[in-house]
Amino acid sequence: MRRVVISGLGAVSSLGHDIPAHLDALQTGRSGTSLISSFDADWLYTKVGAEAGEIDFDRAVSRSEQRHLDRHSLLALYAAAEAVEDAAFDASQDGPRCGVILGTGMGPGETIDSAIAGVHLEQRKPRPTTIPRCMFNAPTGHLSIKYGLRGPSQMIVTACASSAHALGQAFEFIRRGQADAFLAGGTETFPPRALMAAWDTLRVMSTANDRPEAASRPFSADRDGFVMGEAAAVLVLESEERAKARGARIYAEITGVGLSSDAHHITQPQTDGLELAMRNALADARLQPEDVDYINAHGTATPINDPLETAAIKSVFGDHARRLAVSSTKSAHGHTIGAAGALETVATVLGMHHGFLPATLNLHEPDPECDLDYVPLEPRAASFNVALSNSFAFGGHNVTLAFRRYRG
Amino acid sequence: MDIKAEIIRIIAGYKEVDPSEVKPESTFEDLGIDSLDAIDIMFEIEEKLGLQIPPDALDLNTARSVADILEVTDRLTAELGDQLDLAPEPTAADADKDKDQD
Numbered sequence: 001m002r003r004v005v006i007s008g009l010g011a012v013s014s015l016g017h018d019i020p021a022h023l024d025a026l027q028t029g030r031s032g033t034s035l036i037s038s039f040d041a042d043w044l045y046t047k048v049g050a051e052a053g054e055i056d057f058d059r060a061v062s063r064s065e066q067r068h069l070d071r072h073s074l075l076a077l078y079a080a081a082e083a084v085e086d087a088a089f090d091a092s093q094d095g096p097r098c099g100v101i102l103g104t105g106m107g108p109g110e111t112i113d114s115a116i117a118g119v120h121l122e123q124r125k126p127r128p129t130t131i132p133r134c135m136f137n138a139p140t141g142h143l144s145i146k147y148g149l150r151g152p153s154q155m156i157v158t159a160c161a162s163s164a165h166a167l168g169q170a171f172e173f174i175r176r177g178q179a180d181a182f183l184a185g186g187t188e189t190f191p192p193r194a195l196m197a198a199w200d201t202l203r204v205m206s207t208a209n210d211r212p213e214a215a216s217r218p219f220s221a222d223r224d225g226f227v228m229g230e231a232a233a234v235l236v237l238e239s240e241e242r243a244k245a246r247g248a249r250i251y252a253e254i255t256g257v258g259l260s261s262d263a264h265h266i267t268q269p270q271t272d273g274l275e276l277a278m279r280n281a282l283a284d285a286r287l288q289p290e291d292v293d294y295i296n297a298h299g300t301a302t303p304i305n306d307p308l309e310t311a312a313i314k315s316v317f318g319d320h321a322r323r324l325a326v327s328s329t330k331s332a333h334g335h336t337i338g339a340a341g342a343l344e345t346v347a348t349v350l351g352m353h354h355g356f357l358p359a360t361l362n363l364h365e366p367d368p369e370c371d372l373d374y375v376p377l378e379p380r381a382a383s384f385n386v387a388l389s390n391s392f393a394f395g396g397h398n399v400t401l402a403f404r405r406y407r408g
Numbered sequence: 409m410d411i412k413a414e415i416i417r418i419i420a421g422y423k424e425v426d427p428s429e430v431k432p433e434s435t436f437e438d439l440g441i442d443s444l445d446a447i448d449i450m451f452e453i454e455e456k457l458g459l460q461i462p463p464d465a466l467d468l469n470t471a472r473s474v475a476d477i478l479e480v481t482d483r484l485t486a487e488l489g490d491q492l493d494l495a496p497e498p499t500a501a502d503a504d505k506d507k508d509q510d
Binding site: 063064068127129 | 423444447451
């Protein structure tokens with residue numbers, strides 16, 4: 001099987017609008033969570049979010065194209081433009097061998113909101129372009145068109161595991177020889193307002209409205225839920241041959257993907273499923289548990305996830321669980337749902353490439369059931385070679401990706 | 409209201425060009441209007457003129473120019489005659505009414 005490398009990174013989130021801003025935030029331990037300003041959240045319990053803010057989309061998309069695009073497509077195009085430039089990626093000679101696979105969770109909130117409000121409040125017909133704007137797969141279509149990617153293109157919708165599935169799928173296609181390169185990642189905006197309000201009533205989001213920048217507190221004794229975030233993260237994945245042939249800079253290698261399902265409950269995770277994803281990833285990457293240096297945890301900061309994930313890590317890694325580092329960068333950029341796996345892969349790869357372990361911010365006093373090394377409060381300088389990234393979704397879909405420092 | 413001029417203004421506004429650049433003989437290709445744009449423009453015409461253009465009134469697969477749109481709107485407005493309820497220019501009184509509704 002062929003080796004698969006990461007040769008380009010692009011990201012936009014509450015931490016900033018490009019990779020240097022993300023690197024800076026991760027290296028200095030800066031949080032992107034704040035009081036929600038993009039809509040009126042006063043009537044909700046949760047008034048904190050991780051918004052990407054006003055973005056200069058003109059840099060990536062012409063004005064006339066922008067009006068046919070929802071923010072979820074714009075975010076994807078914006079992050080992809082950075083990744084493409086970063087990798088000097090060009091599919092003009094081998095478009096049929098290049099593809100695009102993204103993940104998204106809850107779709108184009110702004111467009112759905114305005115269409116629904118018009119129909120219900122005023123019996124006003126939505127614009128015809130509402131359909132191409134609202135398609136969950138619109139971002140992949142636009143990326144395929146923009147960059148001439150004529151190989152496989154997909155949008156994967158598995159809630160919080162969407163973009164981890166996307167990276168895993170792209171990895172699989174490249175290593176099996178079905179394609180040579182992919183733009184792969186995820187995109188997520190705030191969901192339609194009705195769903196945002198429903199997340200509120202589901203009581204899984206933090207209500208730390210009095211300290212918004214410290215609202216996301218994974219593994220902490222006083223954690224009180226996740227912070228909804230917007231983001232897009234797009235990576236350039238290539239076969240080792242393609243990357244080497246063109247002298248590309250290689251950030252890291254993807255060496256395995258572990259997939260599993262809880263087959264248990266639509267919203268409650270179960271340790272068996274989480275363990276199985278991690279074990280499958282280790283087996284796929286031909287790793288022993290003690291080879292792993294760092295796990296970028298799913299670490300949502302919900303009461304239920306963090307002790308379960310901790311227990312699953314202990315079960316899979318045994319004594320080594322005490323030696324490896326685990327952290328949740330959701331403490332900084334919130335839970336970006338369908339973009340989470342890709343954004344957290346960016347954080348993991350930046351740490352591996354630049355020699356630091358990203359921190360779990362706001363972790364002053366851990367939950368007694370969460371007793372691993374979570375790299376609390378501040379990032380730590382460290383050279384590491386092997387990392388995993390966990391993504392566990394409502395629906396019981398679990399993905400663990402395995403990365404290794406690239407050695408030719 | 410001069411419907412022709414209004415439609416030309418709508419198309420020009422959509423393409424962000426001066427209305428003088430949009431002529432009846434201008435083709436969609438000249439103006440850079442693709443099939444999705446054309447459908448979106450029909451929507452704007454309906455909205456702004458308060459006109460219903462049924463899907464069978466204009467075949468967008470064969471429509472090629474601004475004249476094709478004008479022909480349909482001419483026909484529809486002639487058929488409707490006095491029944492046509494063209495959205496009037498908003499008056500100050502209407503603006504006040506809108507405010508009350510908000």
